[in-house]
Amino acid sequence: MESHVISGLERIVGPDGIVRDDGELLTYETDGLVKLRSKPGVAVLPTSAEQVQRVVRLCHEHKVPFVARGQGTGLSGGALPHPDGVLIVMTRMNRILDVDIPNRRITVEPGVMNLDVSKAVAAAGYYYAPDPSSQVICSIGGNLAENSGGAHCLKYGFTVHHVLGVEAVLPDGELVHLGGPALDAPGLDLLGVLVGSEGTLAVVTKVVLNLLRKPAAVETLLAAFDSTEAAGNAVSGIIGAGIIPAAVEMMDRVTIEAAEAAVHPNFPKTEAILIVELDGAEADVSALFTRVEEVCNEARASEIQIARTAEQRARFWQGRKAAFAAMGRVSPSYYVQDGVIPRTRLPEVLGRIRDLSERSGLKIGNVFHAGDGNLHPLVCYDERIAGQADLAQEVASEILTYCLDADGSITGEHGVGADKAEHLPKMFSESDLDTMQLVRCAFDPGYICNPGKVFPTPRLCGEVPGPYRRHPAEAAGLAERV
Amino acid sequence: MPVATTTALLDRLAAQAGPGAAVRAGGDDDAVDGVQPRLVAAPGTGEGVAATLAWASSEGLSVRVSGGGTKQQWGAPGGTVDLLLSTAALCGVVEHRHGDLTATVEAGAPLRTVDAVLGAHGQRLSWDPPWPEQATIGGIVATNDSGPRRHGHGAPRDSIIGVTMARMDGRVAKAGGIVVKNVAGYDLARLLTGSFGCLGVILTATFKLTPAPPASRTVQATVDSLEDAASVAADLAASSLTPTAIEVAWGPARLLARFESVEASVAQQADAACAIVGARGASVVLAGEQERAAWERHAAHWSPGGTLVKLSTVPAELFATLAWLRDRAAADGLEMAAAGRAGLGVVDVRLDGPPEAQAGLVGALRERLPAGRGSAVIRRGGPELRRRVDPWGPIGDGMRVMMAIKRQFDPAALLNPGRGPGGL
Numbered sequence: 001m002e003s004h005v006i007s008g009l010e011r012i013v014g015p016d017g018i019v020r021d022d023g024e025l026l027t028y029e030t031d032g033l034v035k036l037r038s039k040p041g042v043a044v045l046p047t048s049a050e051q052v053q054r055v056v057r058l059c060h061e062h063k064v065p066f067v068a069r070g071q072g073t074g075l076s077g078g079a080l081p082h083p084d085g086v087l088i089v090m091t092r093m094n095r096i097l098d099v100d101i102p103n104r105r106i107t108v109e110p111g112v113m114n115l116d117v118s119k120a121v122a123a124a125g126y127y128y129a130p131d132p133s134s135q136v137i138c139s140i141g142g143n144l145a146e147n148s149g150g151a152h153c154l155k156y157g158f159t160v161h162h163v164l165g166v167e168a169v170l171p172d173g174e175l176v177h178l179g180g181p182a183l184d185a186p187g188l189d190l191l192g193v194l195v196g197s198e199g200t201l202a203v204v205t206k207v208v209l210n211l212l213r214k215p216a217a218v219e220t221l222l223a224a225f226d227s228t229e230a231a232g233n234a235v236s237g238i239i240g241a242g243i244i245p246a247a248v249e250m251m252d253r254v255t256i257e258a259a260e261a262a263v264h265p266n267f268p269k270t271e272a273i274l275i276v277e278l279d280g281a282e283a284d285v286s287a288l289f290t291r292v293e294e295v296c297n298e299a300r301a302s303e304i305q306i307a308r309t310a311e312q313r314a315r316f317w318q319g320r321k322a323a324f325a326a327m328g329r330v331s332p333s334y335y336v337q338d339g340v341i342p343r344t345r346l347p348e349v350l351g352r353i354r355d356l357s358e359r360s361g362l363k364i365g366n367v368f369h370a371g372d373g374n375l376h377p378l379v380c381y382d383e384r385i386a387g388q389a390d391l392a393q394e395v396a397s398e399i400l401t402y403c404l405d406a407d408g409s410i411t412g413e414h415g416v417g418a419d420k421a422e423h424l425p426k427m428f429s430e431s432d433l434d435t436m437q438l439v440r441c442a443f444d445p446g447y448i449c450n451p452g453k454v455f456p457t458p459r460l461c462g463e464v465p466g467p468y469r470r471h472p473a474e475a476a477g478l479a480e481r482v
Numbered sequence: 483m484p485v486a487t488t489t490a491l492l493d494r495l496a497a498q499a500g501p502g503a504a505v506r507a508g509g510d511d512d513a514v515d516g517v518q519p520r521l522v523a524a525p526g527t528g529e530g531v532a533a534t535l536a537w538a539s540s541e542g543l544s545v546r547v548s549g550g551g552t553k554q555q556w557g558a559p560g561g562t563v564d565l566l567l568s569t570a571a572l573c574g575v576v577e578h579r580h581g582d583l584t585a586t587v588e589a590g591a592p593l594r595t596v597d598a599v600l601g602a603h604g605q606r607l608s609w610d611p612p613w614p615e616q617a618t619i620g621g622i623v624a625t626n627d628s629g630p631r632r633h634g635h636g637a638p639r640d641s642i643i644g645v646t647m648a649r650m651d652g653r654v655a656k657a658g659g660i661v662v663k664n665v666a667g668y669d670l671a672r673l674l675t676g677s678f679g680c681l682g683v684i685l686t687a688t689f690k691l692t693p694a695p696p697a698s699r700t701v702q703a704t705v706d707s708l709e710d711a712a713s714v715a716a717d718l719a720a721s722s723l724t725p726t727a728i729e730v731a732w733g734p735a736r737l738l739a740r741f742e743s744v745e746a747s748v749a750q751q752a753d754a755a756c757a758i759v760g761a762r763g764a765s766v767v768l769a770g771e772q773e774r775a776a777w778e779r780h781a782a783h784w785s786p787g788g789t790l791v792k793l794s795t796v797p798a799e800l801f802a803t804l805a806w807l808r809d810r811a812a813a814d815g816l817e818m819a820a821a822g823r824a825g826l827g828v829v830d831v832r833l834d835g836p837p838e839a840q841a842g843l844v845g846a847l848r849e850r851l852p853a854g855r856g857s858a859v860i861r862r863g864g865p866e867l868r869r870r871v872d873p874w875g876p877i878g879d880g881m882r883v884m885m886a887i888k889r890q891f892d893p894a895a896l897l898n899p900g901r902g903p904g905g906l
């Protein structure tokens with residue numbers, strides 16, 4: 001990177017806000033997806049929107065690519081640095097700016113951790129609904145970029161349903177305000193498309209979130225099944241009975257054993273368990289909870305445990321949330337896949353994954369948001385065995401084809417990032433991708449904002465100046481706007 | 483300007499619009515704000531819509547899109563229109579995956595018809611915007627319109643999970659999918675929701691559904707003043723009750739709180755809501771026919787005639803704003819009523835009276851609303867009012883990007899010209 005760019009950056013963020021040392025830059029070379037690595041040209045840690053603006057403006061002037069990074073827990077390489085670019089690390093922008101209980105709003109900087117939002121309002125009886133399993137270690141900015149979900153998103157929706165407004169820096173350094181504490185700000189729903197755009201449209205510098213009242217009642221049960229198919233049938237049965245639980249999570253034998261080894265939640269030793277949680281008004285929860293128990297019994301649950309105390313409920317959730325990390329206990333390495341299927345197809349697709357595991361000889365654990373049909377197969381491998389890492393990749397990719405065969409999606413919450421860009425054309429036609437990139441061209445015509453992520457091939461954008469007029473060649477059908 | 487005769491254009495249009503399309507010359511009945519389209523087409527397929535748009539692009543014809551025609555007067559009055567493109571012939575439920583609680587619906591299907599099909603399996607869309615008999619899915623999505631149940635179930639933006647659209651250049655594109663959770667690619671479904679058809683024509687949309695609840699109760703509370711209504715609404719919203727609607731109607735002040743769930747729950751919650759109202763008002767619990775009638779009375783606020791201004795504030799500032807409006811409208815000699823989402827801070831204010839006084843009131847209201855903390859958008863109004871005052875009001879610094887998006891999707895500005903948010 002040119003030295004005058006670096007010195008310009010240093011003037012903006014100060015000597016303690018810039019990282020240029022090769023050794024120190026290694027910290028940022030990867031996110032939660034460790035197979036992809038790339039050292040950034042330079043990293044900056046701004047402390048204000050104004051600094052972000054000046055950094056981005058400098059990048060814009062010198063056509064230097066930049067990538068925003070939150071806590072780096074993303075699992076698709078979304079925050080993978082550009083080797084010739086600037087990594088904008090948002091962790092120092094971590095202040096809670098305003099808590100407004102009468103309006104059920106909180107305004108935060110993007111570096112605030114997800115769980116800290118709920119903690120800030122817990123005493124008042126409120127919480128922030130999206131609860132990724134990584135909520136202790138991931139940032140609101142990253143959540144927004146990925147449209148993160150969590151166990152309780154089945155009933156309450158994803159990040160996009162709870163972000164009301166943002167302040168963001170556009171790739172040319174201009175500041176925009178989208179949405180706000182009041183609903184229905186007039187204009188196109190740019191916020192709706194910014195959420196989930198994986199840091200490719202703008203750098204978010206401030207976020208207004210909606211808060212929910214803590215429910216009056218919560219009931220949680222754990223049901224054990226002899227097969228994942230049976231557990232899958234129970235999921236269909238619950239949804240089919242017209243019940244939308246707060247959460248329906250599934251774990252299979254592999255992940256149950258891993259969780260047991262790590263945090264001893266004392267789960268039944270069985271092929272599959274479901275954790276089902278209902279919340280809401282007392283009378284709703286008690287009536288529907290009985291019905292859920294019935295459905296689990298109809299689906300031949302071998303055992304049902306009901307959380308009688310808050311500690312017991314916490315134990316269920318601790319076992320569930322620890323499952324990813326716990327896989328380290330049963331396998332030297334594993335790849336976390338993230339795909340979605342219609343929930344009625346769970347038994348069939350879980351069956352195909354089991355066959356694939358047997359055929360490939362690789363252990364595959366499943367721990368996932370069953371109520372949403374969001375699978376997280378964990379493909380285990382040992383990189384010391386020649387070829388296994390590649391085989392694991394192939395197996396993980398094959399699972400995505402099962403999801404697509406079932407009319408599902410290649411990602412439910414971890415994003416496309418750098419990891420799955422090549423898979424996106426399996427789900428969307430050239431025309432679909434072209435249309436999505438029209439949005440990109442409007443935000444980032446210079447293609448400097450997290451380039452190379454999400455879309456396998458960029459669409460070059462000719463910004464049309466002035467009033468909407470078509471190029472004569474285009475009007476004559478001779479040229480496409482590229 | 484095209485020089486071909488209308489008859490010649492009709493022949494070419496018929497060739498594009500495809501099998502099953504109705505094609506004719508525009509008539510008086512097709513006029514909006516006195517502007518009559520030259521041509522009218524109702525293609526029977528999505529491909530027909532796309533081919534029609536590609537043809538209109540090549541001829542340089544401007545296109546207005548219409549579903550049930552219930553909201554043609556929303557937004558800014560458009561300029562001349564060459565072709566009125568109706569989605570009326572695209573009116574089927576493509577697929578109801580009841581086991582998955584999702585459905586894919588064609589844009590021209592009226593909401594009532596769709597809910598009847600979904601109801602066969604005890605499910606529904608859970609939206610209750612005005613005019614469900616005529617309002618189509620495409621029009622409701624394109625305006626992100628909603629009704630009282632938005633409190634509990636959200637707006638179309640919240641339940642849309644996939645879309646197919648036709649671009650002005652004739653390309654068909656999809657985004658999202660049929661699964662309830664999905665972050666692959668950009669969320670064009672949300673971008674199109676509320677876009678007033680200025681980016682593309684919605685062909686089908688896919689939604690997550692909700693189970694139709696077995697029981698319902700509505701607590702109707704008549705209160706003496708807007709101030710009492712404010713404190714009751716705030717207490718209801720801050721309680722741990724789970725109403726699907728909290729509506730305010732003013733002129734005189736009334737609150738409606740609806741509970742929809744299993745019988746035991748709705749009965750218990752309705753009683754709890756009455757206790758919250760307490761001495762601040764007279765509350766009754768309504769069920770069955772009485773409940774239906776109360777909601778029908780409430781819906782009359784949206785009956786034809788008068789201006790509708792959508793007022794949005796942060797919830798805690800809604801009632802003070804309404805009180806200000808009440809006083810100012812009286813001083814200006816305007817009749818005013820309001821109804822809408824008390825818990826969310828979004829109400830429709832209805833005005834009757836001289837357009838210049840209405841325009842003055844809207845302007846003053848906008849000045850009172852701090853940037854980002856509220857808006858006043860004219861949803862429905864006579865052409866004179868909408869010419870005197872920008873129906874949208876200030877959009878803010880995002881407008882630049884919105885214009886850039888419009889240019890990318892519709893470079894020649896032929897699609898619903900001027901009707902998009904902010905006059906896009």
Ligand SMILES: Cc1cc2nc3c(=O)[nH]c(=O)nc-3n(C[C@H](O)[C@H](O)[C@H](O)COP(=O)(O)OP(=O)(O)OC[C@H]3O[C@@H](n4cnc5c(N)ncnc54)[C@H](O)[C@@H]3O)c2cc1C
Pocket residue numbers: 031032067068069070071072073074075077078079090110131132133134137138139140141142143144145146147148149150151198199200202203204205324325413414450
């Ligand atoms: C153990 C574990 C469990 C997980 N469980 C879940 C789960 O249950 N649900 C779920 O959805 N995800 C889960 N994740 C994935 C990850 O935690 C989420 O994607 C999270 O939102 C990423 O946040 P982050 O701060 O780490 O972002 P990063 O990884 O730093 O960045 C993610 C993306 O956000 C962009 N970005 C970050 N900040 C900004 C900003 N201010 N402006 C613009 N773009 C920005 C980056 O460019 C990148 O594209 C899990 C990850 C781990 C490691």
